Amino acid sequence: MLLLKNVYLNGKTQDVLIENGTFSQIKSHIEQKNCETIDCKDKAILPTFCNTHTHASMMFLRGIGEDLELFDWLENEIWPRENKLTPEMIYHLSRFAVLEMIKTGTTMFLDMYFYADETIKAACEMGVRALVTYVGMDMFDENETQRRLENAKSFLAQKSPSALVQKGLSCHAVYTASQKLICGFKELANRKDAYFHIHTSETQKEVSDCLKKYGKRPIQLIDDWGVLDENTIIAHAVHLDDDEISRVARAKAIVAHNPTSNLKLNSGQMPLQKYLDRGVRVALGTDSVSSNNSLSMISEMKVAALSAKSAANSSTAAKVSDIFKTATQNGFEALGVKAGKIQEGYLADFMLLDLKCHALLPNVNLVSNMVYSADSSVICDVFCNGKPLMQNRVVAGEDEIVQNFKAVCKSLC
Amino acid sequence: MLLLKNVYLNGKTQDVLIENGTFSQIKSHIEQKNCETIDCKDKAILPTFCNTHTHASMMFLRGIGEDLELFDWLENEIWPRENKLTPEMIYHLSRFAVLEMIKTGTTMFLDMYFYADETIKAACEMGVRALVTYVGMDMFDENETQRRLENAKSFLAQKSPSALVQKGLSCHAVYTASQKLICGFKELANRKDAYFHIHTSETQKEVSDCLKKYGKRPIQLIDDWGVLDENTIIAHAVHLDDDEISRVARAKAIVAHNPTSNLKLNSGQMPLQKYLDRGVRVALGTDSVSSNNSLSMISEMKVAALSAKSAANSSTAAKVSDIFKTATQNGFEALGVKAGKIQEGYLADFMLLDLKCHALLPNVNLVSNMVYSADSSVICDVFCNGKPLMQNRVVAGEDEIVQNFKAVCKSLC
Numbered sequence: 001m002l003l004l005k006n007v008y009l010n011g012k013t014q015d016v017l018i019e020n021g022t023f024s025q026i027k028s029h030i031e032q033k034n035c036e037t038i039d040c041k042d043k044a045i046l047p048t049f050c051n052t053h054t055h056a057s058m059m060f061l062r063g064i065g066e067d068l069e070l071f072d073w074l075e076n077e078i079w080p081r082e083n084k085l086t087p088e089m090i091y092h093l094s095r096f097a098v099l100e101m102i103k104t105g106t107t108m109f110l111d112m113y114f115y116a117d118e119t120i121k122a123a124c125e126m127g128v129r130a131l132v133t134y135v136g137m138d139m140f141d142e143n144e145t146q147r148r149l150e151n152a153k154s155f156l157a158q159k160s161p162s163a164l165v166q167k168g169l170s171c172h173a174v175y176t177a178s179q180k181l182i183c184g185f186k187e188l189a190n191r192k193d194a195y196f197h198i199h200t201s202e203t204q205k206e207v208s209d210c211l212k213k214y215g216k217r218p219i220q221l222i223d224d225w226g227v228l229d230e231n232t233i234i235a236h237a238v239h240l241d242d243d244e245i246s247r248v249a250r251a252k253a254i255v256a257h258n259p260t261s262n263l264k265l266n267s268g269q270m271p272l273q274k275y276l277d278r279g280v281r282v283a284l285g286t287d288s289v290s291s292n293n294s295l296s297m298i299s300e301m302k303v304a305a306l307s308a309k310s311a312a313n314s315s316t317a318a319k320v321s322d323i324f325k326t327a328t329q330n331g332f333e334a335l336g337v338k339a340g341k342i343q344e345g346y347l348a349d350f351m352l353l354d355l356k357c358h359a360l361l362p363n364v365n366l367v368s369n370m371v372y373s374a375d376s377s378v379i380c381d382v383f384c385n386g387k388p389l390m391q392n393r394v395v396a397g398e399d400e401i402v403q404n405f406k407a408v409c410k411s412l413c
Numbered sequence: 414m415l416l417l418k419n420v421y422l423n424g425k426t427q428d429v430l431i432e433n434g435t436f437s438q439i440k441s442h443i444e445q446k447n448c449e450t451i452d453c454k455d456k457a458i459l460p461t462f463c464n465t466h467t468h469a470s471m472m473f474l475r476g477i478g479e480d481l482e483l484f485d486w487l488e489n490e491i492w493p494r495e496n497k498l499t500p501e502m503i504y505h506l507s508r509f510a511v512l513e514m515i516k517t518g519t520t521m522f523l524d525m526y527f528y529a530d531e532t533i534k535a536a537c538e539m540g541v542r543a544l545v546t547y548v549g550m551d552m553f554d555e556n557e558t559q560r561r562l563e564n565a566k567s568f569l570a571q572k573s574p575s576a577l578v579q580k581g582l583s584c585h586a587v588y589t590a591s592q593k594l595i596c597g598f599k600e601l602a603n604r605k606d607a608y609f610h611i612h613t614s615e616t617q618k619e620v621s622d623c624l625k626k627y628g629k630r631p632i633q634l635i636d637d638w639g640v641l642d643e644n645t646i647i648a649h650a651v652h653l654d655d656d657e658i659s660r661v662a663r664a665k666a667i668v669a670h671n672p673t674s675n676l677k678l679n680s681g682q683m684p685l686q687k688y689l690d691r692g693v694r695v696a697l698g699t700d701s702v703s704s705n706n707s708l709s710m711i712s713e714m715k716v717a718a719l720s721a722k723s724a725a726n727s728s729t730a731a732k733v734s735d736i737f738k739t740a741t742q743n744g745f746e747a748l749g750v751k752a753g754k755i756q757e758g759y760l761a762d763f764m765l766l767d768l769k770c771h772a773l774l775p776n777v778n779l780v781s782n783m784v785y786s787a788d789s790s791v792i793c794d795v796f797c798n799g800k801p802l803m804q805n806r807v808v809a810g811e812d813e814i815v816q817n818f819k820a821v822c823k824s825l826c
Contacts, residue, residue, distance in 0.1 A: 062786060063778035067732045100771045103790075263719035264785075266728040293785040294772065302712065303719060306676035310723075315679040319480045356815060358513045359707065359789075362822040365476035372677075372706040373475060375788035376772075377516075402769060409775040 002348075002386060003032050007040035008355060008363075009342055016045065018348045021386035026344055038381075044353040044366055047340045048107040048382060049297035050129075050331025053197075053235040053256035053285030055113040056097035057090045060409045061290040070265065078290065081412050082114075089408045090115040094122035096405035097295060101128065102395050104296035104376045107349045107384035108332060108339070110233065110256065110285070112170040112197060116155065124162040127389050129349070131335050133170035133197050138181045149184045156192045164385060166335070168195035173202070174210055174218050179225060186227045195231050195335065197256075198222070201244070202236035203267045219244035228253045233334065235285065236261075237275075238268045249279040254334040257326065259307040260300055261287035272308035272326075273317040283331035284323075297327050301371045320368040348386040353378050415761075415799060416445050420453035421768060421776075422755055429458065431761045434799035439757055451794075457766040457779055460753045461520040461795060462710035463542075463744025466610075466648040466669035466698030468526040469510035470503045473822045474703040483678065491703065494825050495527075502821045503528040507535035509818035510708060514541065515808050517709035517789045520762045520797035521745060521752070523646065523669065523698070525583040525610060529568065537575040540802050542762070544748050545573075546583035546610050551594045562597045569605045577798060579748070581608035586615075587623055587631050592638060599640045608644050608748065610669075611635070614657070615649035616680045632657035641666045646747065648698065649674075650688075651681040662692040667747040670739065672720040673713055674700035685721035685739075686730035696744035697736075710740050714784045733781040761799040766791045 004016040015030035016023060065077030090113070101109060108129035111119050116134045123130040134155040138144040152169050160167050169185045171177040182198070189196040201207055201218045210218045219240055222228055230252035237255045240248065248255065257270055275282050284304055286295050294300075301323050308318030329340035332349070339347040353360060353370075357378040360369045370378075382390040389395060417429040428443035429436060478490030503526070514522060521542035524532050529547045536543040547568040551557040565582050573580050582598040584590040595611070602609040614620055614631045623631045632653055635641055643665035650668045653661065661668060670683055688695050697717055699708050707713075714736050721731030742753035745762070752760040766773060766783075770791045773782045783791075795803040802808060 060775060062775060063781040066778055066781045067729050069729060096771065096774075103771060260715075260719060263723050264728065266722050266726060269723065289786065293781065296772075296788065299712070299715065299788070302673075303716065306673060306716060306720075309679050310676050310682065313679060315677065316480050316482060356812075358509065358516060358815065359709075361509075361815065361818065362473060362475060364822075365479055368476040368479045368706065373702065375709065375712070375790065377788065377790040399769075402771070402774065405774065409777075 001032065001035040003030060003035045003037045004040045004045065005037055007352070008044040008366075016342070018386045021348055023342065023344050023346050023348050026342070040352060042355045043380065044355050044360070045342055045350050046353060046366070046370065047328045047342055048105050048349045048351050048384065049327050050283065050335065050337075050340060051101065051106050051109040051285050051295065051297055052233060052254070052283040052331045052334060053258055053287055054097075054109050054111055054295060055288035056109065056111050056119060056295075057085075057093035057113050058288035058290045059093050059097050059100070059405065060412050061288070062293045064290070084412055085114060087115045087118045089412070090118040091122055092401075092404040092408045094119040095126060095401045098122055098126045098128055099395055099398055099401050100295045102126070102382050102389045103379070104294075104298060105351045105379050105382060106295065106297050107382065107389065108335065108337065110168075110197060110335065116167075120160060120165050120167070123165050124160075127164070127387055128384055129164040129337060131166045131168050131195055133168040133195070135170045135172060136181050136185050137172040137176045138178050139176060140178045145178055145181045145184070148181060149188070152185055152188050156188060156194060166194070168197060170197040173199040173206065174221060175206060182222065182227060183225050186232070189231065195233060196227065197233045197235065198227075200234040200237055201239045202262070204239055207239050217241060217244055219247055223247045223251065230254075236267065236270070238262055238270045245275060245278050245280060252281060255280055255282045256285040257282050257304065258285050258287040259304045261291040263303065263307060264291050269307050269311040271311045272304065273312040273314070276322060281330060281334060282326050283334045284326040296376060298370065298374055298376060301327050305371055320365070320371045323371050324367045349384050351379050351383070352381040354380050414445065414448040416443060416448050416450045417453045417458065418450055420765070421457040421779075429755070431799045434761055436755065436757050436759050436761050439755070453765060455768045456793065457768050457773070457776075458755050458763050459766060459779070459783065460741045460755055461518050461762045461764050461797065462740050463696065463748065463750075463753060464514065464519050464522040464698050464708065464710055465646060465667070465696040465744045465747060466671055466700055467510075467522050467524055467708060468701035469522065469524050469532060469708075470498075470506035470526045471701035471703045472506050472510050472513070472818065473825050474701070475706045477703070497825055498527060500528045500531050502825070503531040504535055505814075505817040505821045507532040508539060508814045511535055511539045511541055512808055512811055512814050513708045515539070515795050515802045516792070517707075517711060518764045518792050518795060519708065519710050520795065520802065521748065521750065523610060523748065529580075533573060533578050533580070536578050537573075540577070540800055541797055542577040542750060544579045544581050544608055546581040546608070548583045548585060549594050549598050550585040550589045551591050552589060553591045558591055558594045558597070561594060562601070565598055565601050569601060569607060579607065580605075581610060583610040586612040586619065587634060588619060595635065595640060596638050599645070602644065608646060609640065610646045610648065611640075613647040613650055614652045615675070617652055620652050630654060630657055632660055636660045636664065643667075649680065649683070651675055651683045658688060658691050658693060665694060668693055668695045669698040670695050670717065671698050671700040672717045674704040676716065676720060677704050682720050682724040684724045685717065686725040686727070689735060694743060694747060695739050696747045697739040709789060711783065711787055711789060714740050718784055733778070733784045736784050737780045762797050764792050764796070765794040767793050
């Protein structure tokens with residue numbers, strides 16, 4: 001049991017009681033004996049973030065090959081380094097990524113990268129929630145399809161070591177994965193009640209190539225293949241026509257929106273407000289640091305809001321409350337976790353903010369301050385499932401995590 | 414004299430000697446007795462930022478009237494509060510704004526707001542550089558024109574109390590200030606060798622209204638009036654045609670670029686790369702917190718880069734080094750101050766960064782990390798003119814500044 005005394009919540013000072021990882025009582029005054037108590041004077045409580053699309057282990061690529069053409073960047077900077085990766089490296093890279101997430105207020109992420117088991121191990125050890133996926137990509141080679149399907153099956157067969165960490169399956173995209181692979185992965189995921197995740201409609205080129213090859217647009221295609229449902233998360237989804245927006249809304253599929261990456265790689269601006277108006281479930285993600293270059297959801301919210309106003313050609317689009325929801329509640333809900341709200345019965349994933357920080361003043365609209373003016377320096381403490389991950393801005397073991405990360409980066413240079 | 418030992422600079426560890434507010438020596442090893450010395454192990458040095466367009470005292474409006482239509486926002490939220498402002502309030506609001514600037518690495522700003530003398534007083538006391546302007550706006554009423562011209566004259570007549578703080582003149586815009594006022598202000602500024610500053614071409618509406626009224630576009634108009642030269646700073650400059658870009662480049666006028674504000678108010682995206690390619694002097698600014706909502710130049714750099722790539726429809730546009738220059742060197746140079754570079758002979762405006770912070774790792778491209786991944790939490794120390802403004806993340810007197818700010822906000826609610 002944990003009692004937060006006098007914490008600022010929705011314009012009032014409240015006491016918050018946490019039992020078994022859940023907010024059990026929130027009222028103006030709670031008396032509770034034999035209970036760890038935190039004095040939260042001058043602190044505000046907000047839900048933590050859920051990052052619904054990233055490739056955590058790409059941390060070593062931050063700042064490498066900046067401002068290059070896509071192919072130049074991939075061929076000369078990214079792929080040669082990725083070829084050197086080992087499982088042990090992925091473990092250390094994932095730990096460093098999770099450190100950055102915790103420091104910036106994130107307690108859950110959806111990951112898609114090599115050696116998923118290592119990322120699972122890192123997430124479990126560090127106490128965060130995750131949906132870690134095994135990635136399929138066959139380049140239309142049937143032997144590879146078979147190999148990936150078997151790997152996926154055995155990946156899902158083994159249980160995750162922590163209840164906070166789920167397993168799922170990803171396919172890279174319709175231009176790198178065959179129908180057989182995509183449909184096979186979706187079926188395997190369904191059998192285990194697991195999520196399926198895929199990059200879709202990130203660029204105009206992807207859409208026109210898909211039209212050329214299949215005579216259909218990407219979302220149309222995978223919907224016709226039966227892949228689109230409420231357990232499917234489509235990353236990016238920048239270039240959808242009206243019919244595709246309707247299909248995504250109807251299927252209750254989740255769009256993982258990555259505005260910074262989309263702008264940085266010049267993929268385009270996703271019309272967020274239009275999607276919300278049409279009833280699409282949208283949740284925010286950072287993508288990896290190689291196209292962001294940060295895992296901070298605080299920075300992502302600001303870019304999301306600005307990009308959405310621009311895409312909608314309206315300053316009243318993308319209201320702060322909606323943007324905050326895409327980064328919190330919508331993300332957790334999308335991944336089947338009852339968190340993202342400070343409310344009785346919700347899981348106790350939360351952060352405590354220093355209300356004396358300049359960036360949170362005046363405290364007229366805390367959510368607006370988080371979306372537009374704050375940065376990670378306002379976050380004092382981060383809790384996941386009622387357990388502390390960061391206290392007084394310190395994460396247990398962070399020096400060692402940084403040392404190991406540096407060593408991995410050195411060996412990949 | 415101040416000696417920085419073993420500081421990370423341009424990929425190497427260096428010693429940096431500061432004398433009389435200037436970098437006097439930078440080499441791999443400096444031996445200097447009787448001199449204050451700072452051990453800079455695991456610290457990097459970078460120039461601080463120059464914020465070339467803001468309205469510092471608007472801090473009390475942060476988070477107020479979010480996501481409203483412009484007129485609704487101005488009439489119901491902004492103006493009623495601005496009408497209550499007193500000189501004393503402006504003093505406290507300016508101090509709080511400068512606190513936020515220092516915490517986010519800015520040591521110079523260009524200000525345009527009411528009661529400029531109070532902002533000058535605050536800037537002087539807090540040890541930052543500033544160009545503070547008296548604002549002209551006559552709504553084409555000749556009595557008001559006369560009054561403003563006299564005020565401007567007496568404002569410039571009195572010397573600034575600090576060599577770090579310059580005085581200048583602003584006009585609000587061509588739709589709120591008459592030709593007589595604008596030309597009169599520019600002439601008064603010229604006589605005192607001072608800068609002239611004006612909002613220009615912020616929105617499409619401003620351009621079309623100007624065409625209707627004067628038969629010319631705003632930049633064309635003020636250039637024909639003789640107002641455009643290297644001592645004129647035009648804020649926003651979002652909507653310029655080719656001829657206007659040429660005029661600004663030819664005149665060596667400075668564009669103060671405010672990408673966040675332009676996106677948030679849906680004014681448009683300034684084509685930064687095009688301006689740079691055409692030889693326009695561009696420097697970055699945050700505008701006020703009522704349309705940003707932060708004075709952080711770190712956040713502004715990221716939005717500038719993303720917005721510029723989008724405006725240029727190219728991922729290779731807006732290279733990190735160019736973006737960093739708009740936030741540092743270009744700004745100081747624009748305002749006639751030899752700072753913004755860590756180089757012998759330059760003024761010692763600099764910050765020390767904690768290289769152990771996750772956001773600066775891996776340290777492959779420090780400038781890219783500052784533009785895209787860092788936030789204010791990486792900044793340990795900020796110096797202006799060789800003097801410390803923040804040490805170990807603490808600004809002298811910050812609690813009192815925050816208390817006074819809160820009191821002012823309360824009385825304006």
